[in-house]
Amino acid sequence: MRIVVNGxxxxxxxxxxxxxxxxxxxxxxxxxxxxxxxxxxQKEYPTFLLHEGDRLRVLKPLGGG
Structure with missing residues (x-):
């Protein structure tokens, strides 16, 4: 199936x-x-079912100081 991840x-x-x-x-x-x-x-990640056309936005944490 096709989904969209970060555009x-x-x-x-x-x-x-x-x-x-x-x-x-x-x-x-x-x-x-x-x-x-x-x-x-985060506890939903292993069980959240995706469907055709869903749009995901994934953001990684920024480090620094």
Whole structure:
């Protein structure tokens, strides 16, 4: 199925969950994720089922000091 991750069209398997897409994109676990403008909790990543056309925004934390 096709979804959009950070503005780019991505092909992923049917019935994928957010964690699988993060692994596919090599984004890691310590990221913030929005699906269709809804902010997810990290505990939802392994179970939140994605659908054709969903739009994900993935933000990695910034470091510095």
């Amino acid at each position: 780019e069209s991505v092909e992923t398997m049917d019935n994928a969950v957010v964690m699988q897409v993060l692994e596919q994109q090599q984004a890691g676990r310590n990221v913030a994720v929005w699906v269709n403008e809804r902010r997810l909790l």
